[in-house]
Amino acid sequence: MTEEGRPTGLQYEDVVKAATSSGTVEFEGRQVRVVGLQERSGLFELPSQRITLDLGEEYLALTCYLNDDDEFMETSRDHPFEDAR
Numbered sequence: 327m328t329e330e331g332r333p334t335g336l337q338y339e340d341v342v343k344a345a346t347s348s349g350t351v352e353f354e355g356r357q358v359r360v361v362g363l364q365e366r367s368g369l370f371e372l373p374s375q376r377i378t379l380d381l382g383e384e385y386l387a388l389t390c391y392l393n394d395d396d397e398f399m400e401t402s403r404d405h406p407f408e409d410a411r
Contacts, residue, residue: 331391331399338396341377353379361385374401384408
């Protein structure tokens, strides 16, 4: 069973490095800070990761899985602090 995902352009190694050093990655044409990387799995779910990005004016959380080339494939996104404004 595979999930359809949208390529993010984010490579696993780059995201892990940025997450552990408060570094940045290029996402959708701009540099953004990786503020979180959590592995997620459930009883009836495929293993996935949640990447939280600081876009400057807002935060974006991507739910992704890794393809065979170690690129994150986006399955959903949300703005975790949107209601706090």
